[in-house]
Amino acid sequence: MEKIASFTVDHLQLKPGVFVSRLDRFGDTVITTFDLRFKKPNKEPVIDMPALHTIEHLGATFLRADPIWGQRIIYFGPMGCRTGFYLILEGMLVSEDILSLLIAMLEWIQHFKGTIPGASAAECGNWREHNLDMARYEAERYAALLKAATFENLNYPAQQTV
Numbered sequence: 001m002e003k004i005a006s007f008t009v010d011h012l013q014l015k016p017g018v019f020v021s022r023l024d025r026f027g028d029t030v031i032t033t034f035d036l037r038f039k040k041p042n043k044e045p046v047i048d049m050p051a052l053h054t055i056e057h058l059g060a061t062f063l064r065a066d067p068i069w070g071q072r073i074i075y076f077g078p079m080g081c082r083t084g085f086y087l088i089l090e091g092m093l094v095s096e097d098i099l100s101l102l103i104a105m106l107e108w109i110q111h112f113k114g115t116i117p118g119a120s121a122a123e124c125g126n127w128r129e130h131n132l133d134m135a136r137y138e139a140e141r142y143a144a145l146l147k148a149a150t151f152e153n154l155n156y157p158a159q160q161t162v
Helices: 049-065 095-110 132-147
Strands: 017-026 029-037 073-078 084-090
Touching: 017 095, 017 132, 029 095, 049 073, 049 084, 049 095, 049 132, 084 095, 095 132
Parallel strands: none
Antiparallel strands: 017 029, 029 084, 073 084
16 A cells, blocks of 8 residues: 555654645635644654644634635644644645744633633533643744744644655
8 A cells, every 4th residue: 555645754853833634626726735844743742632632622712713814724623643633725825825824823811811712621622621722822923933933833844755
């Protein structure tokens, strides 16, 4: 069986950043999947589940409400390895195209006050597991990285067969 694309990225060389994971075509429509890598794989502690869950709820809420990008959002959700998130958008895009959107989302999460959207028993299958303080911490950390992003934070390491 052929390896899926994300398993061909050398995670030992991967740094935190935002990367184009894949481009898919559905007829005339192009879909871009972004790898939003908050943590250095296999080196840094992963995002704890309550913070990850809170970022998912807040991030999805912010992204879908964005007046420019909202209609192009297909999916925003966590990676199983808990080192980041996937963001899937309509269109052929590059990392630089979404930097300002991501920074705005992260700043919104950092300053969010109130009830976490969708965090009730009727709306979520695990509504009690949230941590807004840790979500804010992770958002602040990742925003700082994106504001100072370099080539290595916006492009996967040279593809190697892993």
